[in-house]
Amino acid sequence: MKIIVVLPALLFVSFQPLKEEKPFVVVLGIAQDAGYPQAGCNKECCRKVYAGKTSKQLVSCIAIVDPSSGEKWMIDATPDFTEQLHSLDSFQKGNLSGIFLTHAHTGHYTGLMYLGREAVNANKIPVYAMPRINDFIKSNGPWSQLVTLNNIDLRKLKADSTIQLNERISIQPLLVPHRDEFSETVGYLIKINNKSLLFIPDIDKWNKWDRNINDFVKRCDYLILDGTFYKEGELPGRNMSEIPHPFVQETMAMFEKADAGIKKKIWFIHFNHTNPLLSGESEETKDVINKGFNVAVRGQSFKF
Numbered sequence: 289m290k291i292i293v294v295l296p297a298l299l300f301v302s303f304q305p306l307k308e309e310k311p312f313v314v315v316l317g318i319a320q321d322a323g324y325p326q327a328g329c330n331k332e333c334c335r336k337v338y339a340g341k342t343s344k345q346l347v348s349c350i351a352i353v354d355p356s357s358g359e360k361w362m363i364d365a366t367p368d369f370t371e372q373l374h375s376l377d378s379f380q381k382g383n384l385s386g387i388f389l390t391h392a393h394t395g396h397y398t399g400l401m402y403l404g405r406e407a408v409n410a411n412k413i414p415v416y417a418m419p420r421i422n423d424f425i426k427s428n429g430p431w432s433q434l435v436t437l438n439n440i441d442l443r444k445l446k447a448d449s450t451i452q453l454n455e456r457i458s459i460q461p462l463l464v465p466h467r468d469e470f471s472e473t474v475g476y477l478i479k480i481n482n483k484s485l486l487f488i489p490d491i492d493k494w495n496k497w498d499r500n501i502n503d504f505v506k507r508c509d510y511l512i513l514d515g516t517f518y519k520e521g522e523l524p525g526r527n528m529s530e531i532p533h534p535f536v537q538e539t540m541a542m543f544e545k546a547d548a549g550i551k552k553k554i555w556f557i558h559f560n561h562t563n564p565l566l567s568g569e570s571e572e573t574k575d576v577i578n579k580g581f582n583v584a585v586r587g588q589s590f591k592f
Contacts, residue, residue: 309355309356310355310356310480310591310592311352311353311354311355311356311456311457311480311481311592312352312353312480312589312590312592313350313351313352313353313478313485313589313592314350314351314376314379314588314590315349315350315557315584315585315586315587315588315589316346316349316350316351316362316375316376316586317345317346317347317348317366317368317372318346318348318557318559318566318584318585318586319345319347319348319558319559319560319566320347320348320395320558320559320560320561320563321347321348321366321393321395321396322394322395322561323344323345323347323367323368323395324344324345324559324561324566325337325338325344325561326561331561331562333561333566334561342566342569346366346368346371346372346586347366347367347368347395348395348489348557348559349363349364350363350364350512351363351376351379352453352459352478352480353380354380354456355380356456357454357456358382359380359385359453359454360376360380360382360385361384361385361386361388362384362387362388363388363390363476364387364388364389364390364395364396364397364489365387365398365400365402365403365415366396366398366399367395367398367399368399369399370402370407373402375587384410384413385414385453386414386416386443387400387414387415387416388417388445388461388476389415389418390473390474390475390476390490391418391421391466391468391470391472391490392421392424392469392470392471393467393490396489397421397425397431400415400434400440401430401431401434403439403440404434404439405437405439408439410440411438411439412438412440412441413440413441414440414443415440415443416443416445416451417442417443417445417471418444418445418447418461418471418474419444419445420468421470421471421472422442422444422445424470424471445461445474446461447461447462447463447472447474448460448461448462448463449461456480456481457478457479457480458478459476459477459478459479460476460477460479461474461476462474462476462477462488462499464488464490464492464497465491465492465493465497466491466492467492467531473491475487475489475491477504477508480592481592483592484507484508484510485508485510485512485592486504486508486510486512486513487512488511488512488514489513489514489557489558490533491514491533491534492532492534493532493533493534493538494534494538494539494542496532501542502542505543505546505553505554506550508553509592510555510590511553512555512556512584513534513555513556513557514534514556514557514558515539515556515558515559515563515565515583515584516533516558516559516560516563517535517560517563518535518536518537518565518572519536519537520535520537522560522562522563523560523562536556536563536565536576539554539556540576540581543581548580551580552580552581554581554582555581556576556581556583557584565583568583
């Protein structure tokens with residue numbers, strides 16, 4: 289198993305074209321839906337960005353790239369779609385082969401607007417979505433216009449059904465519990481050349497899932513998991529049970545007694561603007577690394 293090593297102190301990895309022939313997965317963003325800094329935030333965490341003391345971070349997104357076939361797929365279309373698409377071009381030129389959506393919260397699908405005639409004016413970009421979000425897009429403007437103008441080609445997913453992207457790559461949507469106001473929520477199991485990566489940027493709590501995360505940790509080579517909040521109490525004055533996520537501290541505690549080989553598979557992503565893991569210099573980031581886990585960084589690539 290090979291991976292590009294990223295130093296904990298780095299906040300951003302420059303996008304440099306890779307001379308790769310085998311497929312790989314690249315991280316295009318690590319922040320929660322509203323990005324970093326977050327609108328309306330006057331706390332120290334966001335003031336540091338405006339003061340130039342730390343770096344802006346784009347919304348959580350990954351992409352699958354196959355250099356040998358010239359194909360590339362994004363998982364989620366974020367509000368930072370423009371910059372992320374440009375970054376992806378440095379890895380693989382050409383049109384998108386498709387977009388896979390996880391759910392209908394703003395940071396995960398609203399970037400589709402840039403495929404419309406006001407921007408890219410795309411021609412039938414495949415957009416893979418579960419039944420409820422598929423219907424949501426078709427039934428609500430301005431998203432429905434993307435369908436009627438053939439900017440996107442909606443393709444309905446079925447939970448646990450594997451899609452073979454090409455002879456080397458497959459992807460499978462897995463239902464996970466989350467706040468499903470407008471759609472169901474899925475993570476994705478990506479398989480490339482007999483290795484696998486589990487991507488779950490949003491889930492309520494691991495014990496609410498009808499599957500066992502331990503099973504995936506044992507059989508997957510990489511897991512990029514929900515790290516929205518570092519710990520309980522991160523949002524003073526807010527009832528955090530109303531926005532449930534597995535705290536990073538909780539997930540680490542689950543695998544505290546696991547061997548180093550298990551821990552090193554786990555990468556945290558989707559950080560709220562209050563999460564100290566957004567800073568590679570924070571004591572919390574150093575603690576995660578020292579305990580054998582990993583913090584996802586924009587620009588890093590997972591090799592298969």
